[in-house]
Amino acid sequence: MAARRPTAPFRCTECGWTALRWVGRCGECQQWGTVVEASEQTGIVRRVEPVTPGGSRAARPITTFDTNETTRRTTGVGEFDRVLGGGLVPGAAILLSGEPGVGKSTLLLEVAAHSALAGRRVLYASAEESTAQVRLRAERTGALHDELFLASETDLATILGHVDQVEPDLLIVDSVQTVSSAQSEGIAGHPSQVREVASVLIRLAKERELPVIIVGHVTKDGSIAGPRILEHLVDVVCHFEGDRQTSLRFVRALKNRFGPTDEVGCFDMTGTGIDEVPDPSALFLGGGAAVAGTCVTIALEGRRALPVEVQALTIKNGGPNPRRVVSGVDPARVAMVLAVLERRAGIRVSDHDVYVSTVGGVRLVEPAADLAIAIAVAGAVRDLAPAPGTAAVGELTLAGEIRPVTQALQRRSEAERLGYRSLIDSFSETLRDALLAVAGGVGAAAPRPGDGAPDF
Structure with a gap:
């Protein structure tokens, strides 16, 4: 057998x-x-306990649970609270990821200092830096407080011992890839170790109603390092991003069980730490009056409308392969916009080197910036600036038509608040109409079939 x-x-x-x-x-x-x-077990697995009828662990109708048990607590950092949905929820497990050196530890030290200042005890467990290094950064950023406890440990059991001793109201672990557990094989950072450490910390958060913020590393392609189960187990996944060449930083919520995932927090890295930027509108605009080859668009970062200036420069090139250099915009969409400009609007760009960039290091990924890119490039070719106080929002099709974009009312309200008198958007049916409107006013008539290119 x-x-x-x-x-x-x-x-x-x-x-x-x-x-x-x-x-x-x-x-x-x-x-x-x-x-x-x-059959390998992790810290998320617990022993089976009998359930007593009427006990605290017994199943009850959903309508009998009190929502006051999940009252949010502010972190003291308004932009971080915006991303979390209003603050920290007791028992929440939050994963914060980002590129090396982007400022994750600085942000969390700021959160810890504000929480300690509000009278809440915080335990900051640093597995990457010594206590002296963290103390030096805290002195530089003004994050010293008696309610902020610091420990430099890489062993999970020792960190849990510090939790029992300090009894904090907030636990920060920096980072999960550098902490190891004796209950799992492998070195720190191994998938089994990451899974074990994260599951134990999450179970600790749920059992003690203790908010836990975990720092996670990222891989070369920008995704969170470690097993995918790490993102499934936590309640909130935030990504901290920014350009190394600028001081602007963004925090985005990729997953949030307690709030929306379309909020973005803006920060500015300074020599004394990290500062909130509640109104970053002026960061993405050039100075002075509009010049040839510029156009302002209203972009959406989460649910926040931001004016962003798009700049273009064209240089006559008689060679067979003109250059296309972009910064902050999608190269594929710029190539499409250039083709639509030449074929549908009569703006010849095939014999020009084209350079397109945004101001302030912001990256435009939504199609709503197509129209602003087209107007900027057309203005650079014809050496004409758009009318003062003009912004452009719209997606271009290959037929040269302008499609409406999402959240158009919010974009228009933000443009009016910032003093833009004219917003070129879906009222223009074609790219030709938009170019005439920018050059000659909103009421400019559309060219008849067979007419030449618009005088822009």
Whole structure:
């Protein structure tokens, strides 16, 4: 009689792929080091306890639960509260990721200092820096307070011991990839270690109603390092991003069980720490009057409308391959806009080197910036500036038509608040109409079929 074959004793922690024997690389998602024993336990697993009828752990109708138990607590940093949905929820597990050196530790030290100033005890467990290094940064940023406790530990059990001793109202662990647990094999940063450490911290947060903020590393492509289960277990996933060449930083919520995921917090890195930027409108605009090759668009960062100036420069080039250099915009969309300009509006750009950039280091990824890019490039070719107080919002089609964009009313309200008297958007049916409106006023008539290019 044939022996009974085992039933998939190994599985991938990323995608759930199973195998009869251990392999170093998953056969489904092609990730390395994610295949573990299917019976391997993590800190999220607990022993089975009997449920007493009427007890605190007994199942009850959803209408009997009190929402006051999840009252939010402000962090003291308004822009961070905006991203979290209003503040910290007791028992919430928050994952903050970002590029190395972007300012994650500085932001969290600022959050810890404001929480301590409000009378809440904070434990900052740094596994990457010594206590002296963190103290020096705290002195520079003014984050010293007696209610802010600091520990430099890489062992999970020791960190839990500090939690029992300090009994904090907020726990910050920096970072999960540098903390290891004796209950799991592998070095710190291994997928099994990351999964074990994160699951124990999340269980601690739920059992003690303790908000926990965990710092996570990112890979070369910008995704969060470690097993994908890390993002599934936590309640909130925030990403801290910014350009190394500028001091502006953004915090975005990629996942939020307690609020919206379309909010963005703006910060400014300074020599004394990190400052909030509640109204960043002026950061993305050039100075002085409008010049040839510029146009302002109203972009959306989450639910926040921001004016962004698009600048273009064109240089006559007789060579066969003109250059296309962009910064802050999508190269593919710029190439499409240039083709539409030449074919549908009669603006010849195939014999020009074209340079397109945004002001302030902001990156425009939405199609609503198409019209502003087209107006800026056309103005650079014809050496004409748009009418003063003009902004442009709209998506261009290959037929040269302007499509309406999302949140048009919010964009228009922001433009009016900042003093823009004219907003070129979906009222113009074609790109030709928009170019005439920018050059000659909103009431300019559209050219008849067969007419030449608009005088812009």
